[in-house]
Amino acid sequence: MQTLWTLTSGPRPTFGNSSLPARCDTVIVGGGFTGLTAALHLVKAGRSVVVLEADTLGEGASGRNAGFVVPNFAKADPATVRAKLPSARADALLRLVAGGADAVFATIAEEAIGCDAAPTGWLQPAYGADMAETLKRRAADWRALGHPVDFLDAAEIARQTGMTIYAGGLIDRSGGTIHPLNYLLGLATAVARRGGTVREGASVSRIEKTGHGWRVEGPTFAVEADSVILATNAFTTGAASRMGRTGVPLRVIQVATRPIDAETVTRIAPDRRPVGDTRSNLFTYRLDRDNRLVSGGMAIVPFGALERVGRAVADRLVHELGLPRHPGIEIAWSGTAIMTPDFLPRLHVLGDGFFGGIGCNGRGIAMTAQLGAVLARLALGAPAEAQPIPVRPLRPLPLHALTPVVTAAALAHARFEDWRRGGT
Template identity: 60%
Template sequence: MTQLQDTLWRRTARGSFTPDTQLPTHIDVAIIGGGFTGLTAAYHLAKAGKSVAVFEMSALGEGASGQNAGFVVPNFALMDPKAVCAKLGKARGDALLDHVGAGADAVFDLIRAEGIQCDAAQTGWLNPAATQADAQMLQARAALWRTRGRPVRYLGKDQILKQTSMKIYQGALLDDSGGTIHPLDYLLGLANAVQRHGGQVFDHCGVSRMKRVGNGWRVQLQDGRSLPAQSVLLCTNAFTSGAARTLGSTSVPLRVYQVATKPLDAQTAARIAPDRRPVGDTRKNLFTYRLDRDNRLISGGMAAIPVGAKARLGKTIVARLASELALPDTPETEVVWTGVAAVTPDFLPRIHAIGPNAFAGIGCNGRGIAMTAQLGHTLAQAVLGTPTKDLPIPMRKLRKIPFHALSPIAASAGLIKARLTDALTSSKD
């Protein structure tokens, strides 16, 4: 059995989960992938009365769902809301905007409904502007989200200074529906909720392939067993092995490194996050931070050069935290870990029809908690028979990215360009 990665969430998890072991003889829906997307889809399907089985290749939490920073952000990371309507048309664009904008509420509502203990804190999410141009953009964006009924407002320079103690920021967008969670405890809580509603969840149970048989499917497990299913959902993020190989090749995998420091003193924590809101700014090489329940400072970043990146980037991220937040001392690193995010070419989530009664979903683009809540729900709707035109996330043709194996090189080049852009912008300001 593969050794689990040492993450902050593995060290501090309070939840537990007992996987199923008895394979059913037949199920309505087989779900490949036991991350946020797959388990959320399973949750909604089980509540709708469908027999559901989730198959996770490794232990729950060994994919991106257990290796992120726990930000719950109901927004797009790399796509402007106006551009969404320009690309999809007003009707489809409006549907997607409303769906994505409600993502954080969907997460916290489910947590409350199922009593999941995961340090859930719906304190809001701060998106500070590093330049005056960014501030004007965020002011317009906040107004746009308000017209859609979202609890989003714009903070001026003095207000964001009080929220972060950082003088660099010119203003900020605040979405009061955002917040933070302990992602592994949330994931384990989702799995338990699926079981409570009659579904099954199997871990260390990879799927090698799925084959069309008659009016349904036969799911072939890597251990040689198989079972029939009426429908199949592929929820495997950026993975490219086994049954996931086709879906994984439609996105660019971005390896992200996360760092947690030793706990900060209460005075420093109150200075940099008085309302305990997570922060993610507008710089190309964005700066993020949040606190956990014990005042550990959590941040992340990507490496332009992957060799030795974990140790090197851990030091770099902590040094940046100390510098940006004017910490009295460079905090001691507690743990560094890494995960992979899937980025689609147009930075939008999408679902794919991969056969009769078979669907796949991908494209959280760095918004993997709130977006997966909506992606999983949409996939469940597709299985339950909602017409394609009425699905809030667009159904797209599945296309492999050319030279997919080289995409990490392109991502590294993009990161270098982003850092240069930030440096040049900073020098002008």
């Protein structure tokens, strides 16, 4: 599928012809942000690594998102995490998550990845006075952990967004935006440059224990390794099936408008900060390097959703931002995110030396930078129980095939609640 990022990525390297060794230290199944970040950490530690991607790089969520770098939780905050985990474990996870954007931008700088990196910060405007009070407490909790988060009053949020419907909002100064496909390809190039092997078109059908580690097989290859990392996000086919069924898949439709004028840019994004508000029917927007507006939404009814929801998202941008004219749609595309039942990331130990990680919950770029690093530490021999991400049993959700129906009902309810409260 074509996306804004495929249209603007420039020449891309290919990894389909890499010869595979018979054996390596670690095989990583999945060539998205998580898998390639883990690979980069491992090759920098001197380990031999093979990354196996079933499709071409970027065909999954890592190449289909909107490029927001947001180092927090979409459906949780420090107080929620502390209610779910013991105090020391909660604070360790919070500090890990808070460092996600810094980790992304540090890797971009260290590996000289050209991906339109813009560490401008991230805005979360509060819809309603009650939510403004919630964000004030949330900002204070993050600041107590040393994270650069502040609460902005209604006047400053209006200056930052051109919108007067908000009662204030949170700014996370470590957030920002990137070109996600160029970032992904930059990670793969860095892994290969440092001696790792990245292979596209390498679907894994079987992973089995051997006397000396693990054997990873596909239709045309077999690689043995001391350890295996499963980094397959929401995919539920082949070797990814067990882990992918532990969360709720969300199909998100993204839209990029045609470029908007400089005067409007100055009014709605004077500091070019990405925005995601607090309404149940989330309103988001960011600018790309050419001043296209990028936003997204989900469909209650899946049939014909790309065109229908794409138009609705673009129309909402015009309405919410008071655009002087409809910019038109340059391209719309879709991707799949995954939500875990507790909205927290999680590790799975699938055997001696076999690890999986999942659960970015809508914060895929920043969270994968940390999840990949933790998975690499496990492959290097660190104990799973000592990691800041909780280790959970691998339990597929009952009636997983029906989760899209539940998601559609929840989205319909969210839209009704926003309408009832006066939102759009």
